[in-house]
Amino acid sequence: MSILFYVGLMLLCGLLAGRIAKLVGFPNVTGYIVAGLIIGPHILGIISLEATEGIGIVSEMALGFIALSIGAEFELSYFKEVGKTPVIIALLEGTLAIVFVTVTLLAFGYDLPIAVMLGAIASATAPAATIMVIRQYRANGPVTKTLLSVVALDDAVALIAFGFAIAVTKSFKGGSSDLLITILDPFITLFLSIIIGVLFALILLIPIRFFKKESNRICAIVGVVFLTLTLADYLGASSLLACMVLGAVFVNISKDAVPVFRIADSVTPPIFMLFFVLSGARLDVSLIPAIGVIGALYIIMRVVGKLCGSWLGSVITKAPEPVKKYLGWTLIPQAGVAIGLTLVVDQVVPEYAGQIRAVVLCATLIYELVGPVVSKLALKKAGEIEG
Template sequence: MEMDILFYLGIILLAGLLFGRLVKFCKLPNVTGYLLAGLILGPYVLRILPADVVSKLDLVSDVALGFIAFSVGSQFKTSYFKRVGFTPVVIAITEALGAVVLVTVGLIAAGQSVPFSIVLGAIAAATAPAATIMVIKQYRAKGPLTETLLSVVALDDAVALIAFGFAVTLAKGMTAGVGGSLLVSILKPFLEILTALALGAILAILFTVPLRFFKKSGNRLCIIAAFVFLATALANLLGVSALLTTMAMSAVFVNVYKSPDDIMKLADSITQPIFVMFFVVSGAELNLTVIPTIGLVGVVYVVLRVAGKWLGATLGGVLMKADSAIKKYLGPTLIPQAGVAIGLTLVAQQVVPEHAQVIRAVVLCATFIYEIIGPAVAKLCLVKAGEIKTENA
């Protein structure tokens, strides 16, 4: 079976590169090509990548998300926050709450029950950083919009978990049998976030130790990979967010180590094949069959989540007197949604079990739509903001 998996990994890499090159003719980002490659080769179209093979490639996703989180966390340098203040924090809160409020109100207006609307509305807060990060890396985007975007998508994970924790508490309060679990429901997301941050900080300090003794690039690559793997594995073991843990590790590391930029560049040098495999596999997991099943609920969710993110990001930018490009273009760059949202659906299905199938179908369909259009929209916004040079576009 090992040879079979290696064969499929070879097909995945080659197909990803081919489709990445083909979409360039349409001036689309490489990541769109990778997702389309997976979608076309996957179990719902050509079936070259069978469902049982795709399900065995979870390790690729874990590794890729670990390195993506490691890259995102490196943006949290104290020098950056001294320069911009609390702008990214405020925008992360307003864009997340914008999506929650608009989706929740829209679903209630569409005749859905309040507990169901609150829970599904809370899932709308989550944003997936992976596709956006790939666009930024491919086109070497630089500027205030790019800086703020990287910070906001990193903070969004924490904000989404907190918002969902409160939503679950509220929804449970409207149903029978909540008993004494309300306090636990409120405190749980905060405890999970604090645990992830503490674990990440401890690993960051430990990360600096072997770097003192190993100076060669090859050895340091091994150390980087080891700590990304450890952060992901330990977070999963403790039941906390692996993304938050690895981001925290990276964020603390870049502020305590004397030359973090060298380490981050080294990490970037090995990630390309990992990212190609991750997005092709993600594309293969996109289930086309759920699209006809989502109905009005799905349409409300897909449309109002984007509107909420856009309005919320704009409001946050206005409140913090941010750069005009941030106020105008940040919202649409926050479209992608994947891992965290899908994970939250598992909890949501327990809170409102009578709506379990609808919640899963809506989130999976939204993931498909957002992941396909999100990278292209992010590129367009970064070009409009003047943060992608014409020759790179």
């Protein structure tokens, strides 16, 4: 069957499921994920596993635009207003998620490599589902603004933590001859991502300056985002971080930033819908019984770490009361970066890779289904969603 058939089917099923989700009070994104789960290869099988792999480019496109929109929130005027609050909160909630998961798994007798690896992966947060909730309900306020900055920093924290986890694991296994390179690797990745993002932000200035029609600007934005994603992947940098930096730099150096990002938002709805339906189609519910105690510990302790870390960071920075109470609950979703890191685990500790992948994939299933609903409730309790 043609890939176009599957794309059309996914869009229509996503549209219907989003409306049903809205009618019962759930965020649209939950409907998209459930739709994908039902029509995907692991339940009804209408969409085959091969088809989900064939449409995989949609995931890259969606994550690129999601990262761009997060970066667009990094206006210097905003950071002058809030100071170090998002940075401190991101460091603490990421670090405590790592510590809580790692220490708990070690206390339950699991081997150091699996505990350290899962601990590092626990720090990652998936911004996509939360961003969709914010857009759908037009959430606005201190929790929303802090959240957008924190999730943008989260992946940087996760990449660095994972680099150290690899170093610890290699040292534990006796392969420490290249320990310095292993430790430096995440910082090199971070540096490369920043350079690529800055470069393409400067490149984007050129067509935006000379082309004023929306149709031309759409072509320029899409082209630059695609090139950023491609070059970052080719050089081994983080495409997500590169696109975040692209958005962050552009919003601060261009007087046309507001209309440009408004145009970018206008082309993304079908891409985002496909992304979440596809994410649902890739989730394998049969993994749930297989993960056992280790999966339950990972899922619970990661959430506890995020809640405690965001609360502690908010207290230290004297953030507004709603941020202290509700920010942690919006940091539950986990997907892209975490799943990507499990692929690296296969190269470092292949003997644990299957178990780690099963835990992370199962956690993703639960977090992605529950996370958007919890995020909506948290933002509503914070008074940042009307109705």
